[in-house]
Amino acid sequence: MKLDGTVLGFDVGARRIGVAVGSAFGVGARALAVIDVHGHGPDWPAIDKLHAEWRPDGLVVGDPMTLDGGDQPIRKRAHAFARELRLRYQLPVVLVDERASSIEAAQRFALDRAQGRKRKRDAAALDAVAAAVIIERWLAAPCDATRVE
16 A cells, blocks of 8 residues: 555444544544444445545554453454455555554543643544544654555
8 A cells, every 4th residue: 555645544443433534645644534433334424525625545453452452352353344345446555553542542632632632522522532642643654554455
């Protein structure tokens, strides 16, 4: 996947999917949106809209492993989501280790709140901040990512 293009990043959860955009030319990544997940799956029309708006060159999905590198229940959902992205958009998709990305996102949010850039009600966007962390991890170490075929 090209490092010099735009990517959308995803932090997959059971109820929400955080989405961010990033590029090696930018200053890291930026949180975009939080997409709801329902019983039938993600809100694909909302994801389609982001895809059409940003026209990414690739997609980065967080790979939620346990701290010791093992599987956890949400990992199967994240991998299935990554495969569906690949089929749906015909773009390169990679999985990136997301261990502790939510903790890092919460720390960033707390710092932004302390500096007056965020308010408590903005906490709903925390999943999107985690997606930005995932993109930044990929940008920092693209060779560590696993390509989805």
